[in-house]
Amino acid sequence: MTEPRIPRISSILQTAPVHTDSGSPAVEMDPVEYTLRKRLPRKLPKRRNDVYVNMKTDFRAQLARCQKLLEGGGHREICVHGLGLAINRAINIALQLQASSQGALQLAANTSTVELVDDLEPEDPEEAGEPMTRTRN
């Protein structure tokens, strides 16, 4: 193993849901009148060496998957992605991988923004006008 493999960790950051409505500041937001419905984040085309980390799957399983990709899969680098609550976990996985590789791995962290869409559905559709959608970053 002459060349160190470099897992690039691009953790995609998303601020925790804060109640600031960026879309339409004119309308007062009342949680009782609207139903918030979150849409899933947009899925992007995925390569073999992309690992999307979530909070549902067991941590060890995700770690094992990454290790398998690095060792058996023949990939020189892998990208570990995390969003929101899973950012911590993505970082954790990357550090664990690095620790277990005895210095053969390098980390590169990237952060970026993902646009998310929420639907606000008015409770009383006849009185309130349009249901709004807002984007959060």
Add this chain to the structure above:
Amino acid sequence: MSAAKSKMREKKMRNQPISVQYPASQDVESNTQNGQNTSVTAGAFARARAAEVSTMLKAVTKTTGSCHVFGALPKHMRRRAMSHNTKRLPRRLRDVANRMREKSLQTGSKKKKEQAKSKSRRARRRHGNLLLEFNRRQRKNVWLETHIWHAKRFHMVKKWGYCLGDRPTYKCYRPCYRAMSTHCLLQDLSYYCCIELHGEEDKLLVSLSQLTNKETGPTFAAAVCISGRRQGSVVVYRAGKYPSQPVGPVTFLWRPRMQGSTQRQLWIWAHPTIKQDLLTELQIVCQCEAVVAPVVPVVIPAEVPPLPEPESTSAKATQIPRMKRKRNCKDARGPPAKKILGDGTRSPTTPITWKSSSTGIVINDLTMEIVRYRLIGPQSHYVLAETLEAATVCNENGNKSQPSSFWWPEHCKDESNMNLHQQQAEVFHILKEIYSAAELPSGTVLGLTVDDPRLTLPTKKVKALPCLKQAQESDEEKSRELMLRGVPEHCCQSFLWDQSVRDNVTDNKISEQALNRMRNEVLVPGSRLSPTPLQGRVPILLVHQPGKQVGHEMSSWGAGWDLLLPKGWGMAFWVPLVYRGVRIGGLNMSLKHSQNKGIPHFPHDYPDCPAGTRFQEEQETELLDKYKRRPPAKRTNYIKHGCLAPFRCPWQQLVEEWELITKEGREERKGEGQTHNKTDADTVMEEEMTSHLDIFVTEPQSCFTVLRNRKSLRLISGWCRPTTSKGQRPCRTENATPLDSIAVASFLTEHRMSLVWVRLSLLSKGKPELNSMVCAPLAEDLQLLGKKSDSHSPQEPPHRNHFKSRVKQRKKGSEKAATSSVSSDRIEVRGSDLPSTSEPDLTTSAKDPKSSCQSSTDVILGLWPDPLPSITAHCSRVTLGWVTQGDFSLSAGCGEALGFVSVAGLLNTLLNQPREHRGLLLLRNPNSLHYRFAKINIEV
């Protein structure tokens, strides 16, 4: 003994002497009577033996049983081939055998001659004759346009007046699930009925508002829906009867507004089982608006006649008679059969249009006029994008002056139409850039005109896959806009709404044969037909179907698109779609689809609707028949399992019992309150209770309802969550009212006799089944929860079968009386035979033996007879409700069940549970004694 066996025996014994007893003379009898058998009269004895011997000889000489000749041969010399090759028989038997064979051949030929009267297969399969035959066969149950395709591949069932594919004949349960969650699953939903309302917007809204209630969510008047940009869905109730008498769920679609016209068009899509109810309701509400409010419904049919000729001033009215006339002349033509398109089995005199003179609303029954396909799955829009191609504009300058008989060239002449078409095509093009069908706003509508998809049919079946190319900046901007806002309003317009265009397209469809001939004439084989034939433009509507919207897990699973087509074009679109590698699902899959989405499926999960009740009855008889087909020793003994109703859910009884229980509980509490110092809260509660009691006394026993009020549902779903468990973040919408007795009491006064739709996910192993019981755990059960081992799950002690002893007695009695054979699984039980038991219902039924004597009900072994005892208290754990859909959920990875529980029972249970275990219930299958822990979820 089975019928066949007894018949054989009878045949065998036919020639046998029944009694070989010689009629004994008097003196012999007297001798035996005296008990002195010492002396035997020689003459009489000899005569008696002689008679016996003669009958024996007679019996031996007569052939019995089968009269085949080789019956005379010993067994080891018989061969099967002897029956048709007599030379295999020994010579001494050949003559007889030959004679027998000729005889049998003669009878056989007679039968054959009778059959041969029908035409040869070749004649029967000739196209015209075949169509005639097909038209005859679908007189009772209508066929969809894809029927023949389905009939070759699916198990067909006759349901709701249609022939529908239930499930494929090949094994594809998991592939279909995979298709739904990763690629695309196609279903033919053309059996859904479309009802068109035509009238002024405000009048329509006023009349329709009687059918719905705002509390259950958006109604017909929801702002996004009314613009025509989104499809909406509501649960329709009988006029002004909310919340008691629901009709069923419908989806609706408004036609976008047109310039300079106040007339609006509305399509209501309903399941065929509720179509009639819905139609009558619509007729009532549309009429009631102007006339005096309580109109006697009998009068209405007289006032709203099926549109006759005099009213043919409106465009709609002229269309309808024309259709009818065509159908009539089609019938008159007779032999040159034409394939029935749409609902041709309906008699031409059946009214399909109603008009009200006061409101000007026209109701139009468009059943089978529009084909509806459903594509489920995140990649369904790729399939659509690959199959469909926006219609090519035809600009033949020379022909501009001549009016064409086809609709598209006419439309091409109009500049505004072309603009619209281009915009729609652009939106459709952007659709390809979107990764998943779930990314669009739910219910988006897109109108489009497309080319005949048969022209671009691939030569081989290929799976439609997303093309991963980087979109340009401008496109990205546009697709973002599409994701946020949905399709702009004017793009939702489609010519599918126009009856004239629909008819034109249907009539001028190129036949498969003509198309193949044109393909044949193309110079390079396999290349596209270059000038697209003029007829090949079809207006369509694409309607987005939202995925899973409730709950937090797997959100927007199973989103997809609905494709609406004019009738007659079903197969032309079906085959190209299939060639894009989609899976096809039947009724079975749509059930699984809604189960994974966690929404009630119609009509299975609407026990309060008439259609749902009917369905449950059918299901019960079906399951009962299946159960009775097994011998009693080989089937589940539901009495021993403590399962009162394994094949149905007596909701009414459950709700009434819980009503009683809560009443008693309150009275107890009231007593406590009187002994202690009364707090304000107590008095308030008491007042409420007394008022509630008054209501209870005065009101007659009402029917149960299903809770659909959104606010109440949200409240109750908040109560169901464990409040202090780890990993659960406190939700933003955590309700203000905590769960306590006062809140519960006030909630219960509102929803006294209600059921609530719940989702239960099992914590350990186990697969819930249909009609599993949902029970409340005891306090000691919850202590078992920490232990992982499966043996620690609570168990129901086996029940005693009190009916068995009764049955035994009955059997003995029947043997004594030596009556005719009693069929072993159905035994008459009389109340008088009852042994005295501790069971309350037995004693009650024993009290009035008369009635049970008269009815003499048939008892099915292993099932409780009809007057059920108390359902809630029958088992060691209190029953709260039942499961209507249960299976191992492939999306959740554990057993999941959907069903209803009684609101009163659920709240009582939740109140008594400790906070950290709140929302834990027990689930028990009807054929098992194990209780499994399950977590309850009420999703709004």
